[in-house]
């Protein structure tokens with residue numbers, strides 16, 4: 001079914017992995033946000049009430065972490081920041097304005113995507129560790145009360161950073177037409193690849209030729 | 211018991227009813243006249259229909275060893291040497307009913323913790339979700355979550371009795387009259403008398419424990435050594451809602467929400483201005499054109 005103008009970017013297994021993380025993230029974020037501020041407590045209705053929200057949230061979080069861990073290990077090697085990446089980040093104004101011609105060439109992922117990758121890793125680890133520390137009725141009692149208080153604070157902060165990051169992630173995927181298709185179908189257009197990820201395009205096309 | 215007016219409600223951002231005012235009440239525990247008989251513990255169990263499990267003797271008089279969902283009050287025994295003399299200090303532990311309650315501040319479930327206009331802080335277990343944030347919020351280590359139902363429990367100051375003009379069960383039962391109940395003002399006045407008496411009998415540092423770090427409390431102690439509250443089974447000298455809790459539950463939350471709003475708006479207007487970034491998949495591979503479908507401000 002693949003047309004000649006398409007390049008494979010994600011395997012079916014990678015895509016499924018990504019969307020499992022995405023679904024679990026949405027559920028974890030909505031159930032967490034219900035407890036974050038009274039203005040969002042109504043979100044607990046989505047989970048069958050406050051008590052169910054409290055019960056389900058940590059399990060959703062842990063499940064999300066496990067799937068994320070697999071995804072992160074799979075994509076780890078593609079996310080090392082290079083010299084060009086630092087330049088790219090320095091020109092963030094051009095990025096937002098869409099002045100792509102002025103930006104240094106991008107590999108499989110641009111510097112923004114890579115940065116988000118590392119932010120996500122930090123946040124996920126922080127959420128897991130602190131989340132367990134104030135998880136009642138099981139684990140919270142094993143930590144000193146001051147640690148539990150700090151854990152709750154850091155958990156809320158890490159959740160904020162992660163949700164903010166994912167909001168940008170979702171918008172970027174929508175903004176750059178053809179990106180969403182990559183994660184949904186696994187295929188991206190040749191021109192899309194050449195324009196947005198020229199170094200990666202070169203790599204994969206050379207591989208094919210040789 | 212909503213027979214009393216509610217002046218504050220957990221996880222509620224709008225004004226509480228403020229028109230009617232009940233006089234502020236308080237329970238005064240005179241540590242110097244307590245004999246540690248635990249009649250108040252029994253009265254509490256009886257009135258509130260609580261039965262803790264029979265525990266183990268851990269070698270001290272404290273029994274049970276700690277507060278629980280079934281034990282809302284507990285005598286804590288401490289030995290100390292003051293002025294070369296052994297003293298046995300007995301403090302009735304339980305909820306202090308802070309004017310500025312950390313549990314209520316921390317609780318994420320609307321109405322699970324309420325404060326009546328007479329000052330009583332009460333848990334509404336039917337609204338409780340069992341998250342334990344009240345435990346994080348409390349500067350006195352009071353709330354306990356039940357293993358049976360995962361709801362938080364603590365002393366209600368017998369809000370049901372107070373609502374119909376009765377004193378709390380513990381007050382009613384104390385054989386030495388060490389526990390008093392009335393308006394906060396009357397209790398402060400009575401405490402003054404007790405403190406004068408204690409000072410006359412050589413306790414120069416006798417004083418009232420009504421810590422201002424939590425806005426004062428509706429359960430107060432007369433202490434022989436008010437300069438060292440820690441002597442009394444680690445009663446905190448300057449209890450305050452922890453800084454981490456204030457930061458967690460303070461202005462940071464609304465700012466965080468505003469941040470999400472700004473990101474969403476920023477993204478939307480970025481789209482309005484720039485449109486989506488599109489690369490046309492031309493037949494001729496070399497001629498891919500980038501086009502921004504929205505009108506770009508600078509071109510206009």
Ligand code: HEM
Pocket residue numbers: 025028029031032033035036037053054055056057058059060061062064065124127128129130131132134135136152155156159162163318341
């Ligand atoms: C990684 C595993 C995670 C664990 C073990 C965990 C655990 C917890 C626990 C125990 C709570 C307290 C409420 C409750 O008991 O349900 C909580 C609250 C919360 N969680 Fe998580 N969580 C995890 C992941 C996440 C994720 C991925 C997000 C969102 C991106 C998130 C956002 C929140 C928020 C916003 C709150 C409310 C914090 C507050 O009240 O300020 N959590 N979490």
Ligand code: SF4
Pocket residue numbers: 220313316317318319322323333337338339340341342343344345353361362
């Ligand atoms: S355990 Fe219950 S009372 Fe305590 S903070 Fe959570 S919802 Fe509120």
